[in-house]
Each structure stands twice: as C-alpha cells, then as structure tokens.
Amino acid sequence: MSTRRHFMLMTLLAHSSQLLAAPPDTTGVPSLEGTDLSGQRLRLAGLRGRVVLVFYWSTGCSVCRDKMRELRANLTGWKAQPFTLLGVNMDARQQDFTDYERLVQQTVPATQQFASLWAGAPGFFDSMGRPEQLPSACLIDKRGRLVERYSGRIPPEAWDRIAELL
DSSP states (O other): HHHHHHHHHHHHHHHHHHHHSSSOOOOOOOOOOEEOOTTHHHHHHHTSSEEEEEEEEEETOOHHHHHHHHHHHHHHHTTTTSEEEEEEEOOOHHHHHHHHHHHHHHSOOOOGGGOOOESTTTEETTTTOOSSSSSSEEETHHHHHOOEEESSSSSSSHHHHHHHOO
C-alpha cells in the first residue's frame, strides 16, 4: 500500500467514530427519557411549561453529594413555581444508585425529594450527551429548549437565571 493511501486510510479510521456518533444536542429542544425507581416513565417533553434543571451526578462524586443540600433547598423554595429538578445518575453500577435512593427515601422529607433516572438503564435516552465532568447540569426553559450548561459546581448565577426563567 502506498504511503498516501495508508495515510488516507488512517485519517478516515481516526475520524470514523466522530462521523458515526451522533453529536450531543446543543441547540433546540433536547430529548431525555428514562424510568425512575418507582417505575414511572419520565420524559423531558412531558415537562414543557416548566423550567427544568437536569442535574448529572454520581454517588461516588463527593461534590455531587455535597450539592444535594443546595438543590433540595432551592426545590423547596420554588415549590409553588413551575420548576422541576430532575437527576440523572451516572453510576456504573445500578445497585449504587438504588441504595442511595432508598436511603434518601428514608431520611429526606418528601417535599425535598426529586426524581432521578439511572443513565445505564435500558430505555434511557439523553440527546444532550454525557457530561464531561460531574457534577454537571443543563437548564431547560419552559418551551423545552436547552438554554445553559453548567460543568462542575453550579454557580450562584444559575439560580438567578432560573428565577428569571420562572
């Protein structure tokens, strides 16, 4: 094989995964759906008319667990507003997610609990793509459009932005 053909073949192979993989939805109306531990099927499209914060987390992420108190406080504060907090758990093992959620059900007041989906479950779909780091979040407006992404700790300005969208 000539050097030129070899180079072209290697270049094509190197970029083939980028060509075959669907890119994350960065504009427009994203799609997210899965089943929570109670068996309820949740779809982002079913939350239109509400501001939604999709929070990507893992039980092994200390920053994620630390952030839960702030998330729950804001959820309680906006109880009368059209706001939904939706968790997406990124644990490799479903049992880790299940054990954590059972503990939450036993120790956290019902008014501070929010639905979480396990990203490894059959039928889980997320057009926004896997986050590069945890925690991470996507903010969805009332029309169902992705308006902002947050990587790492959610900045205080995010809560101001949510308040504006409400």
